[in-house]
Amino acid sequence: MFNIVCSEENLKTIWAKMTDWRSAQYVPSECKECIWLNRCNGGCRTSAKTIGGEWDSKEIWATAPLKILPPSNKQIELKLETQLQVNADCKYRQEDENAFVVYNVDDDIYFMVNKTYYDFITEFKENDTFTFESLQQKCNIISYNKAFYDAVLFLVQKNIFKIIV
Secondary structure (H helix, E strand, O other): OOOOOOOOOHHHHHHHHHHHOOOOOOOOOOOOOOOOOHOOOOOOOHHHHHOOOOOOOOOOOOOOOOOOOOOOOOOOOOOOOOEEEEEOOEEEEEEOOOOEEEEOOOOOOOEEHHHHHHHHHHHHOOOEEEEHHHHHHOOOOOOOOOOHHHHHHHHHHHOOOHHHH
């Protein structure tokens, strides 16, 4: 029979107690050099513990660390006239006062952002389409700004902002 324990702690308190899980402490040593580590985090730690006996055991489905990225034939360049749209299939969840999860359901990609970045993304959610130039104008970016360009490019690469052709 299973014992189910319900916690009355909020997510922020539970999250704070899990620093060892968020660090690389339980990632198998052979996974630490893999270029996809940020995607799988070394696989399922519970499965690895069950099969291998330790939290940092190699996960049953693990193969070998990948050393190079698969070739991408998708070069993305943002021009001022590039038409963009917020992906309607994205979900958002507030974790605490200044932390939000952004989840691209189509591609199963998620990441955390601060409130400023979250507000930036969701401000354009209701717009049908917009240009890269209009994003710059909205943010008072007068000339090329690498940090701004990279922030928008990141959203395009994660398919949060979709390029409309």
